[in-house]
Amino acid sequence: MKKQNWIILMTAAGVLTTSAIAGAGGVVEKVSGMLRGDVSVTVNGESTSLHPVYINGKAYLPVRDTAEALGYELSWSGKQIELQNQEAEEDMDYVMISGVISSVTQVEDSYRLEVYGLGTNRWIILSADKDTVLTDAEGKSFQAKDLKAGMQITSEYGPIIAMSYPGQSHAATIQVGTQRSIIEQAVSAVTKTDEGWKVQFSEVKDGVETPTLTLNTGKETMVINKQGQPVDWTQIKPGTNVRAYYGPFETKSLPPQSPLFVLVVTDEQPDMETVKEYRELSWSLLSADQKSHIKTAKDEALVSIIDASHAAIMPVDDKQKEALADLVASQSKLISVTYNTDQDELLGPLTVVFNQETKEVIGYFIRK
Known part of the structure; x- marks a missing residue:
């Protein structure tokens, strides 16, 4: 009290x-x-x-x-x-999150907010209603009906959090900050720089792929999957589907450049522990001859979750051929680990495919 x-x-x-x-x-x-x-x-x-x-x-x-x-x-x-x-109340142990609104849905007299951010929970569903204190960056009153996807917010919520996934709770306070721009499409290029990473998006115009936007990371940039779990930057390759919250400022260069706030990988992604485990496992199984052609660093191999029905898999033996057939029939998922090689132009990249249940090698993607 x-x-x-x-x-x-x-x-x-x-x-x-x-x-x-x-x-x-x-x-x-x-x-x-x-x-x-x-x-x-x-x-x-x-x-x-x-x-x-x-x-x-x-x-x-x-x-x-x-x-x-x-x-x-x-x-x-x-x-x-x-x-x-009459006035004293027990101190409330609120939880804090600082991030971006992914979606807003009105539910009767309240608003359901899906939020990604930094805090105890990186992904949370918050309810904003008449009891929620909403303010803008200057401390002025803000209306819940004006909340939009892409808004940067800092919120105190709880202390009760529903044991669902993601967690759900009532927002006690919400401070609204910058309105971020949103782009959702496949990455056309990703490059490591001295300052961090550079993500590029493109469009095909008159049969030519033309860069349309470049996003630059900073110390506060978050890269996560749809469940709010961190994603290794080396997991993002050309063709990876993402949703980016950036800006709001853009340079007048061609293509325009802007700071990247949050990058959500919308493709199904393994967690970081799984990525590390399969990189180690795959590397240990490669022959000396295979390693001699690999250009991808051991800790930068792309680890993906794929459908067992992927037509390009060549089983290593009859046992794994039968196992693959069973996995296809049960619509199971597999883990693939991909390396670029000095033979890519001739044969394509080297991809090893694993059974998630047994962690045995099922086979390889068929190369050209």
Whole structure:
């Protein structure tokens, strides 16, 4: 419970005499005192109508009126007097997230927000309603109906979070920041730079692929999958489908460039632990001759989740041929690990395919 500190001042100007009834040792008796009507009582600088009664040199104030002046409710039962603070509330242990709104859906009198960001939960569903305190970057009031996808927000939510996936909770506060632009399409190129990474998008115009936008990462850039889990930058290749939140500023260059805030990989992606595990496993199984042609660094091989029905898989033996047929029939998923080689122009990249259940090699993608 929040602790209240009170400063009570009494200022005297004259003296009045009166008598009062007081309780002492459980026995009610009549006592004499002086009512100081000339003494003004202030609470934290605020004037009150209270006047003390002095009995045997001690100042007394009427308990019910005093309780109201201090912001308490008085309850009296038998020999027990209880004061309850009218305004104090228990401190709430809120959880914070700072990120971007992915989607907004009105649900009766509230708004359902899907949010990606940094915090205890990287992916959360928040409910904003009449009890949510919404402000803009300047602290001015903001309306929930004006919330949009792409808005950068900082929110306090909880303390109750539904045990679903993603978690769901009520937003206590939302501070709205920058409105980010959104692009959702396949990456045409991704390049590592001294400052971070550069992601490029293109369009085919008159039969020619033309760059249309370049996004540059910074220290605050997040790259995650649809479940809010971190994705290794080396997992993003030309053709990877993403949704990018960027800007709002763009340079006037061709193509325009803009800072990248959040990059969500919309293709199904393995988590980072799985990526690391299969990179190690695949590398350990490659022959010396295969490794001699590989140009991709061991820790940069592309690890993907693919359908078992992928027609380009060549099983390594009859056992795996039967296993692949069973996996295709059950519509299962496989893990593939892809390397670029010095023979790509002639044969294409080298891709090893694994059974997720047994972690055995099923086979290889057929090369040209």
